[in-house]
Amino acid sequence: MKALEGVRVLDMTHVQSGPSCTQLLAWFGADVIKVERPGNGDATRHQLRDIPDVDSLYFTMLNHNKRSLTLDTKSEQGKALFARLLEISDVLTENFAPGALDRMGFSWERIQALNPRLIYASVKGFGPGPYERFKVYENIAQCAGGGASTTGFDDGPPTVSGAQIGDSGTGLHLALGIVTALYHRERTGRGQRIACAMQDAVLNLCRVKLRDQQRLGHGPLTEYPQYPYGTFGDATPRAGNASGGGQPGSVLKCKGWEEDPDAYVYVIAQASAFDGLARVVGRADWLEDPEWNTPGARLAKLDQVFDAIERWTLTRTKFEVMETLTPLKVPCGPVLSMRELAEDPALRATATIVEVDHPARGRHLSVGCPIKLSDSPVEVTRSPLLGEHTEEILTGLLGLNEAAVAAAKADGAI
Numbered sequence: 001m002k003a004l005e006g007v008r009v010l011d012m013t014h015v016q017s018g019p020s021c022t023q024l025l026a027w028f029g030a031d032v033i034k035v036e037r038p039g040n041g042d043a044t045r046h047q048l049r050d051i052p053d054v055d056s057l058y059f060t061m062l063n064h065n066k067r068s069l070t071l072d073t074k075s076e077q078g079k080a081l082f083a084r085l086l087e088i089s090d091v092l093t094e095n096f097a098p099g100a101l102d103r104m105g106f107s108w109e110r111i112q113a114l115n116p117r118l119i120y121a122s123v124k125g126f127g128p129g130p131y132e133r134f135k136v137y138e139n140i141a142q143c144a145g146g147g148a149s150t151t152g153f154d155d156g157p158p159t160v161s162g163a164q165i166g167d168s169g170t171g172l173h174l175a176l177g178i179v180t181a182l183y184h185r186e187r188t189g190r191g192q193r194i195a196c197a198m199q200d201a202v203l204n205l206c207r208v209k210l211r212d213q214q215r216l217g218h219g220p221l222t223e224y225p226q227y228p229y230g231t232f233g234d235a236t237p238r239a240g241n242a243s244g245g246g247q248p249g250s251v252l253k254c255k256g257w258e259e260d261p262d263a264y265v266y267v268i269a270q271a272s273a274f275d276g277l278a279r280v281v282g283r284a285d286w287l288e289d290p291e292w293n294t295p296g297a298r299l300a301k302l303d304q305v306f307d308a309i310e311r312w313t314l315t316r317t318k319f320e321v322m323e324t325l326t327p328l329k330v331p332c333g334p335v336l337s338m339r340e341l342a343e344d345p346a347l348r349a350t351a352t353i354v355e356v357d358h359p360a361r362g363r364h365l366s367v368g369c370p371i372k373l374s375d376s377p378v379e380v381t382r383s384p385l386l387g388e389h390t391e392e393i394l395t396g397l398l399g400l401n402e403a404a405v406a407a408a409k410a411d412g413a414i
């Protein structure tokens, strides 16, 4: 049995933040019914298309294991059908611009009246406050949540991350909110409202940078590259590739970096493994020298430490560096490109990278479920075509007969 089998999710989400959440629920076995506007559906079906007239990878990779129902929830008939679906669902999810669901006539009060057990989960850009009416996309969330200000190099502009911490990061938070509310409902019988703001989710993921903001009041951030030569302002600065924890680390060039933009390795010069690291890079002399042989002595000279390590990594490939340093217990990791990840046999073996078939697109790669449950295995299936399950849902779940379905179609409601 799948962990969330029997849970029905009415999924009005679109773009990335909401769909990334409901995709997780679908992977865990929930029946996720994606409610889409007739005609166009989720805008991402059409965005960044690589094959004409075929659902984009943007859409197919965020909507696995769901069913698609086309329903105009602004038409009278559409609203009536939507209300009936709300009555028999466990969860409603949406990430419209603020107020959209109220404008359709589905306020939280109305939803509760229709189904007091329903959990209503929303993503918005911002929580209550001066920005709450704003529309928000990924990079805006990264900028407003502290991610951009603290990412990049000291002498460069604020930088957004390739990891979609605003969208998929918020989706993860929302999914946790939903399963928590389902657990709560088991004991109280009541549904509840869940709100996740993208700004809040990004800030939560930037927690260590707020830590550093407070540390700044007590002196320089000694693990930052600005120390000891540069100056610190009144806000957490960008730390380049310095480690965010208490252990000094850096991205270092490896053999072939001139041609390969990903010929780099991350090395952490952890105190407990420093002896082996110093020896292997040819600096055994550091171990006898009080100027170098304690973490405190090295702190102001980390640039020189990493320069010496890099002189060694430059003579080896990133994988050879790993082979040598791992037995010495030196924490290190290769910079892997998307091409390397796509081809990685271990990621394929664990179904973190999967191949999925699609009737219009054929076989394509996707990221499978990154959360592995031993008793609720995930089978990744393809995303639905627009409205693929409309009739099945209306007849199977709501008991409409053929004539009623035809009438809804003629009315433009489905």
Ligand SMILES: CC(C)(COP(=O)(O)OP(=O)(O)OC[C@H]1O[C@@H](n2cnc3c(N)ncnc32)[C@H](O)[C@@H]1OP(=O)(O)O)[C@@H](O)C(=O)NCCC(=O)NCCS
Residues within 6 Å of the ligand: 014, 015, 016, 017, 018, 035, 036, 037, 038, 071, 072, 073, 074, 095, 096, 097, 098, 099, 100, 101, 103, 104, 123, 124, 125, 134, 135, 136, 137, 138, 167, 198
């Ligand atoms: C992403 C976002 C910026 C897109 O904005 P947008 O393209 O203007 O889309 P909206 O969400 O406002 O929805 C557009 C309209 O479609 C309508 N609509 C959506 N599904 C519908 C359906 N099935 N039937 C009828 N109308 C529908 C909505 O009701 C809304 O109408 P309204 O503005 O008249 O109330 C906005 O949804 C947003 O800020 N969402 C919250 C944060 C978020 O999730 N951001 C995206 C991260 S990937």
